[in-house]
Amino acid sequence: MKQQPEILWDKGSAYDLFTSLYILHRPEEYGLRPSWAAGVRSRLPIHLRDALERTQRVVYVPLAWLHALPEPKDAATVMEALKALSPEERLPALVFADKTDQQKVEQKNYLLSLNGKQRLTAQIERQITSYLPNQFRVTKEYLRTVFEAWVDREQFGNDLVLALEAYINNFFGEEEVRIKPAQEQALKDVQNLFREHDLLTVLETLSTGVRMESVSEFSTLIMAPSFWGAPFVFSDKLDDQTGIILFGARPEGTALIPGQLVPDELLNALKAIADPTRLRILHYLRENGPTNLSELAAILRLRPPTVIHHLQNLRLAGMISVTVSPKAERRYALRISGLDTTIYRLRIFLSGE
Numbered sequence: 001m002k003q004q005p006e007i008l009w010d011k012g013s014a015y016d017l018f019t020s021l022y023i024l025h026r027p028e029e030y031g032l033r034p035s036w037a038a039g040v041r042s043r044l045p046i047h048l049r050d051a052l053e054r055t056q057r058v059v060y061v062p063l064a065w066l067h068a069l070p071e072p073k074d075a076a077t078v079m080e081a082l083k084a085l086s087p088e089e090r091l092p093a094l095v096f097a098d099k100t101d102q103q104k105v106e107q108k109n110y111l112l113s114l115n116g117k118q119r120l121t122a123q124i125e126r127q128i129t130s131y132l133p134n135q136f137r138v139t140k141e142y143l144r145t146v147f148e149a150w151v152d153r154e155q156f157g158n159d160l161v162l163a164l165e166a167y168i169n170n171f172f173g174e175e176e177v178r179i180k181p182a183q184e185q186a187l188k189d190v191q192n193l194f195r196e197h198d199l200l201t202v203l204e205t206l207s208t209g210v211r212m213e214s215v216s217e218f219s220t221l222i223m224a225p226s227f228w229g230a231p232f233v234f235s236d237k238l239d240d241q242t243g244i245i246l247f248g249a250r251p252e253g254t255a256l257i258p259g260q261l262v263p264d265e266l267l268n269a270l271k272a273i274a275d276p277t278r279l280r281i282l283h284y285l286r287e288n289g290p291t292n293l294s295e296l297a298a299i300l301r302l303r304p305p306t307v308i309h310h311l312q313n314l315r316l317a318g319m320i321s322v323t324v325s326p327k328a329e330r331r332y333a334l335r336i337s338g339l340d341t342t343i344y345r346l347r348i349f350l351s352g353e
Helices: 013-024 034-041 046-059 063-067 075-083 087-096 102-113 122-130 140-151 153-193 199-206 213-217 264-273 276-288 293-300 304-316 336-351
Strands: 006-009 210-212 220-226 234-239 242-248 320-324 331-334
Touching (some): 013 034, 013 046, 013 063, 013 153, 013 220, 034 046, 046 087, 046 140, 046 153, 063 087, 063 242, 075 153, 087 102, 087 153, 122 140, 140 153, 153 199, 153 220, 199 210, 199 213, 199 242, 210 213, 264 276, 264 304, 276 293, 276 304, 276 320, 276 331, 293 304, 304 320
Parallel strands (some): 006 220, 210 320
Antiparallel strands (some): 234 242, 320 331
16 A cells, blocks of 8 residues: 655735636536626726736646745745746746646747747647646637737736736735635644544545545655635646645634625536536436446437536535546446435534524
């Protein structure tokens, strides 16, 4: 049996700065009310709003770069670090940080070779697509956004700083104050969990059903809390021996939207099961056990992206578990405890306890 990785702890609201941006642009995927997310984005002037959208599409959540930041790893630290770089250096730093493995170096060199004299050709599109995870949904618009960012890195770097400053001033500065206590408490709670359970069990608990067997590849695993990421996990590989995981740190019953009465967990669960296709998926998993995406798509006679959408909703609700292995397709299984928890939460909410 392979030895469990050494766990190192990290924290900082800088992680949530980028996680919140990512989720605000994909509200339905993460159980956030779209109209509220649009309201937050609309606080920025249109040109900065557009720049912010381009930023989160190209940069994602730059875990490796964020981990390397000095304490206290908050929004101010992010802005100070970005301004210390020249505009054209900001995009490569966020995307690649200090990664030195051969594959990342080759990707970085290719993207740096792109210039404004080139057009976005089918060959360039194929090359960019080859750098993305297999399950990533690639569109023409996305490829053009990535291409334009890399051919004019100076403009992207200037827009990035202005857009992030506006986002912090208009929303995240206040949000940062709200979420910091939850991050601190979550870190203590998780450290206590590790005293009683093994790594895979703790990760499955934190993610509401993801069994991350892929972490066995690492000798060191860095873990940091994220208020906005719950109940999902964000992960990256720093090098061949080191991984980083951003785990959910939102207290039970606490909504992403300040002041919202109905807890996110309850609302998302009720939405998830109020759909005939999702009920069919749950029934199939109950009758047949763990299943991969291809099998589900064939049984349901739906395209894989459509099935992924339904699985995402069921994952958000805690109704299914997923096993992520290094060299195998993801497998999904029914999570009966998720249904029990939903019934319990509904009873508590209606009783006012």
